[in-house]
């Protein structure tokens with residue numbers, strides 16, 4: 231009978247895998263994303279960009295596919311941040327979005343989310359372009375906020 235116990239870890243980790251593998255609507259329980267890996271951990275938005283309307287507009291053009299026809303985030307995430315494909319993260323929900331640092335957003339855009347439709351974009355987009363996308367995305371749910379590196383949280387632009 232003792233042999234059967236060997237299956238327990240397998241069953242447990244399978245269960246965990248299923249529980250963690252995202253959710254079909256993209257609107258399941260709001261849980262913090264995993265931390266970015268070391269090679270991304272120190273990357274942040276160039277601080278002068280947060281209030282740069284030009285960069286924001288460049289981010290919008292990338293997001294909706296105007297800048298580069300190969301890159302169209304809006305085809306899943308929606309022009310206004312309201313998902314048009316099942317499972318795509320809703321960027322309008324500040325409760326969810328504030329759990330993501332600028333670093334985590336940048337990492338996810340670069341590398342994608344394994345086993346989901348969200349692929350990595352680093353081969354198609356320069357670092358600058360990826361930061362412009364972070365800037366645009368943040369305008370849906372966290373408009374007027376910037377990531378404060380020392381405080382490790384989003385703060386009002388006026389409170390920076």
Ligand code: HEC
Nearest residue numbers: 252263302303306317318319338339343346347348351363
């Ligand atoms: C083919 C559809 C599709 C396209 C195109 C797409 N995404 Fe996604 N994206 C998804 C899905 C699905 C998820 C949810 C993944 C998950 O379950 O965590 C997601 C999640 C994300 C997340 C959150 C990652 C996380 O940890 O939950 C960010 C940020 C993001 N996408 C940005 C972008 C940007 C920027 C682009 C354009 C360069 C883009 N996406 C293009 C489908 C897409």
